[in-house]
Amino acid sequence: PPVEDPELERLHLERYPDPRYSKLRAAIGGLRGVAADEVFLGNGSDEVIDMLIRVFCVPGVDSIVVCPPTYSMYGVFATFCDVSVVEVPLTSDFELRPEAVAAALTPQTKLVFLCSPGNPTGKLLACSDIEAVLAASTGAVVVVDEAYIDFAEGASVVPLLRSGRYPNLVVMQTLSKAWGLAGARLGMLLASRQIVEILNKVRAPFNVSSLTEDVAIRALGQAATVACHVQQLLSERQSVAAAIEGLALGRVFSSDANFVLFRVKNAKEVCEAIAKDGKVVARYRGSMPLCEDTIRVTIGTYAENEQFLAALRKATQ
Ligand SMILES: Cc1ncc(COP(=O)(O)O)c(C=O)c1O
Structure with missing residues (x-):
C-alpha cells in the first residue's frame, strides 16, 4: 500500500482477487441452496443485466421482453446494444399476463425479464404465472430479478431452479437492498x-474487487442480523402504509418490497414539495405505464419515515 496503514495492509490489495471467487460463490450457494458453480457474480445486478443481453442477444436482430411498469435498466442496456425491447404490460393490479407474454415471443426473443417483487410496483409475481412464462419460453432465457426478495419471505423462485425442471430459468439477486451494501x-x-x-x-477476469469479496463474505455470515433488520423494516412499512391510507389520498398499493407506491392527485408537485420542505426523497413514478399520479417512497428509519409523513401531510392538506 502507498501509505503506512495497518488496516490497508491487512487487506492485501497488492494481490489480485481469486479469479474464480470460490469462497464467495460457495458462501452464496450455501445460503441459497445451490452449488457454487451455479452462482455467477457481477459488479451489481446492473452489470449482470448488461452481460445477459450481450451474451444472449445479437445486435440489430434479437429482442427482449419486459413487463412494464418495471425496472428501467433492462430496456436501457438492450437499447445500448441495439437489441429491441418488446413491452407486455402487467395488469392494472400489477400481475403478470403469461398468455400475453407467450403471444409476444418470436424466434428472435432471447430474454424475458420478470421483476419480482417488482420495481416500482412492490408486488411479488405469482409463482404459477412465472412457471407459465417459463413453460412457454422454451427458446428464451427467463430472468427473474429478485433484487427485493429478502423483503418477501419464502417467496423466491430459487426452489424452481433447484428442481431442475426449467433449464431456461435465471434468478438475479443483489446485496444492494436488504443487505444494505449498495456501495459494495x-x-x-x-x-x-x-x-x-x-x-x-x-x-472481465476480476469484475468483483477483493474489497467487495471480503465485505460480502463477512455480511453473508450475518444473515440472522439482516433478517432481524428486515423484520423491523416490514413493521415500519406497515405503519407508513397505514399512515398514508389514513390520509385518504388515493390507492396505496400493497408492497412486498422495502418501499410503498401510492396514488395522489398532482403527484409530481407533491413530490417536489416533499423534497423541498421535508428534505426527503420520494420518487415520482407517474410517467411509468399504469402508474399515473403515483409516488414511490422507500422505507427508512422511524425518524426518516416520520419526516416523510409530515412533509406529505403538509403537501396535501
Ligand atoms: C429491480 C432491480 N434490479 C436491479 C437493481 C440494480 O441493483 P444493483 O445495485 O445490484 O446493481 C435495482 C436497483 O435499484 C432494482 O431495483
Whole structure:
C-alpha cells in the first residue's frame, strides 16, 4: 500500500482477487441452496443485466421482453446494444399476463425479464404465472430479478431452479437492498452450470474487487442480523402504509418490497414539495405505464419515515 496503514495492509490489495471467487460463490450457494458453480457474480445486478443481453442477444436482430411498469435498466442496456425491447404490460393490479407474454415471443426473443417483487410496483409475481412464462419460453432465457426478495419471505423462485425442471430459468439477486451494501456492488446470478459457465467465459477476469469479496463474505455470515433488520423494516412499512391510507389520498398499493407506491392527485408537485420542505426523497413514478399520479417512497428509519409523513401531510392538506 502507498501509505503506512495497518488496516490497508491487512487487506492485501497488492494481490489480485481469486479469479474464480470460490469462497464467495460457495458462501452464496450455501445460503441459497445451490452449488457454487451455479452462482455467477457481477459488479451489481446492473452489470449482470448488461452481460445477459450481450451474451444472449445479437445486435440489430434479437429482442427482449419486459413487463412494464418495471425496472428501467433492462430496456436501457438492450437499447445500448441495439437489441429491441418488446413491452407486455402487467395488469392494472400489477400481475403478470403469461398468455400475453407467450403471444409476444418470436424466434428472435432471447430474454424475458420478470421483476419480482417488482420495481416500482412492490408486488411479488405469482409463482404459477412465472412457471407459465417459463413453460412457454422454451427458446428464451427467463430472468427473474429478485433484487427485493429478502423483503418477501419464502417467496423466491430459487426452489424452481433447484428442481431442475426449467433449464431456461435465471434468478438475479443483489446485496444492494436488504443487505444494505449498495456501495459494495455485488450482484448474484443463480442459474444452471451451463449458463454460469458461458457468463464466466466472457466477463472481465476480476469484475468483483477483493474489497467487495471480503465485505460480502463477512455480511453473508450475518444473515440472522439482516433478517432481524428486515423484520423491523416490514413493521415500519406497515405503519407508513397505514399512515398514508389514513390520509385518504388515493390507492396505496400493497408492497412486498422495502418501499410503498401510492396514488395522489398532482403527484409530481407533491413530490417536489416533499423534497423541498421535508428534505426527503420520494420518487415520482407517474410517467411509468399504469402508474399515473403515483409516488414511490422507500422505507427508512422511524425518524426518516416520520419526516416523510409530515412533509406529505403538509403537501396535501
Ligand atoms: C429491480 C432491480 N434490479 C436491479 C437493481 C440494480 O441493483 P444493483 O445495485 O445490484 O446493481 C435495482 C436497483 O435499484 C432494482 O431495483
